[in-house]
Amino acid sequence: MSVEKDIIKIQHKLQNMSDENADQSQALDLLKALKDLPITLDILTKTRVGMTVNSFRKSCNNEEVITFSKALIKNWKKLLNGDKSTTQETKKEKKERKKSEEKEQKIETKKDTSKPVIFPTPSTTDAVRLKCRELLVSALKTDDENEGCASIEELADELEDAIFLEFKNTDARYKNRVRSRYSNLKDAKNPQLRSNFIAGAITPAQLAKMTAEEMASDEMKTLRNKLIKESIDDAQLATVQGTKTDLLKCGKCKKRNCTYNQIQTRSADEPMTTFVMCNECGNRWKFC
Incomplete structure (x- = not known):
C-alpha cells in the first residue's frame, strides 16, 4: 500500500509540472524514483501511472526527461506482456537486450514512434x-x-x-x-x-x-440557473400582497379585476415599475 501512496504523490507532482510555465527541474528525479519502486502489474493497473508519465512526456521540453520517460514506459510494457525479470536473464541475454534498447532509443530520439501503455480492461461475452x-x-x-x-x-x-x-x-x-x-x-x-x-x-x-x-x-448550466432564478423571482412576486383595482383591464380576458404591485427596479430618480396580475385568468404584465 505504501508503494501505491508513493506513486500517487509522484503523479500529483508530475501533473502540476505539466503546465506550460511550471518548474520541471525535479522531473528527472521523480522519474528515477518511479523506476526504483517495486511496481507490480496490479499496482501499474490500479494507479494508471503510465498515463501520467506519457502525458507529462508530451508537455516536457527536456530531451533527457523525454528519453527517460520513454524507457520507463517500455519497461512497464514488458511487465504487462509478462516478460521475465532481468535478474533471471543470462549475461549474454542482458548484453543483447541492452544493445537492442540503446538502438531503439536512438531511433526514437530522431522520430517519436512510441505508443501509449495499454492497460488490461475487464472483458465480457454478454x-x-x-x-x-x-x-x-x-x-x-x-x-x-x-x-x-x-x-x-x-x-x-x-x-x-x-x-x-x-x-x-x-x-x-x-x-x-x-x-x-x-x-x-x-x-x-x-x-x-x-x-x-x-x-x-x-x-x-x-x-x-x-x-x-x-x-x-x-x-446550458448558465441558462438553467437563469431560468431557476426567474422562476424564484416570479414566485416571490406572486406571494407579495398587492393592491386590488378595477381601473386596470386585462388584455387577455378583458375583465377589470386586477391586483398590482409597484417595485423600484431602476435607479432612485426613475419611476417605479408596476406589476399587474389579473385575478380572473392569472395573466401578468408590467408597465412603467
Missing part, C-alpha cells in the same frame, strides 16, 4: 454489454487523434463496466444510463465533457454516475 460498449466507442470517436494514454476502446469498456457494476444486470435502468452517456458524449454542443473524459479529468466511475445537470455544458 451480447447486450458488448453492443453498449460499441455504442460508447462510437460516441467517443472523432476525426481528431486520441491524445490520451488509454485507447478509446479501453475508456468505453471501463465506462460500461462501471455502469454495469452499479446495476448488476442489463435491465432498462442499465440501458437508459448507457444511452444518456452516449447522448451527452456525442453532443456537438458539449465537446468539453468528451475532452475531459478522454484526458482523464473525469474518470469512468465518475461519468457513470453523473447526473444530467452535472454533464451539461457551461452554456
Whole structure:
C-alpha cells in the first residue's frame, strides 16, 4: 500500500509540472524514483501511472526527461506482456537486450514512434454489454487523434463496466444510463465533457454516475440557473400582497379585476415599475 501512496504523490507532482510555465527541474528525479519502486502489474493497473508519465512526456521540453520517460514506459510494457525479470536473464541475454534498447532509443530520439501503455480492461461475452460498449466507442470517436494514454476502446469498456457494476444486470435502468452517456458524449454542443473524459479529468466511475445537470455544458448550466432564478423571482412576486383595482383591464380576458404591485427596479430618480396580475385568468404584465 505504501508503494501505491508513493506513486500517487509522484503523479500529483508530475501533473502540476505539466503546465506550460511550471518548474520541471525535479522531473528527472521523480522519474528515477518511479523506476526504483517495486511496481507490480496490479499496482501499474490500479494507479494508471503510465498515463501520467506519457502525458507529462508530451508537455516536457527536456530531451533527457523525454528519453527517460520513454524507457520507463517500455519497461512497464514488458511487465504487462509478462516478460521475465532481468535478474533471471543470462549475461549474454542482458548484453543483447541492452544493445537492442540503446538502438531503439536512438531511433526514437530522431522520430517519436512510441505508443501509449495499454492497460488490461475487464472483458465480457454478454451480447447486450458488448453492443453498449460499441455504442460508447462510437460516441467517443472523432476525426481528431486520441491524445490520451488509454485507447478509446479501453475508456468505453471501463465506462460500461462501471455502469454495469452499479446495476448488476442489463435491465432498462442499465440501458437508459448507457444511452444518456452516449447522448451527452456525442453532443456537438458539449465537446468539453468528451475532452475531459478522454484526458482523464473525469474518470469512468465518475461519468457513470453523473447526473444530467452535472454533464451539461457551461452554456446550458448558465441558462438553467437563469431560468431557476426567474422562476424564484416570479414566485416571490406572486406571494407579495398587492393592491386590488378595477381601473386596470386585462388584455387577455378583458375583465377589470386586477391586483398590482409597484417595485423600484431602476435607479432612485426613475419611476417605479408596476406589476399587474389579473385575478380572473392569472395573466401578468408590467408597465412603467
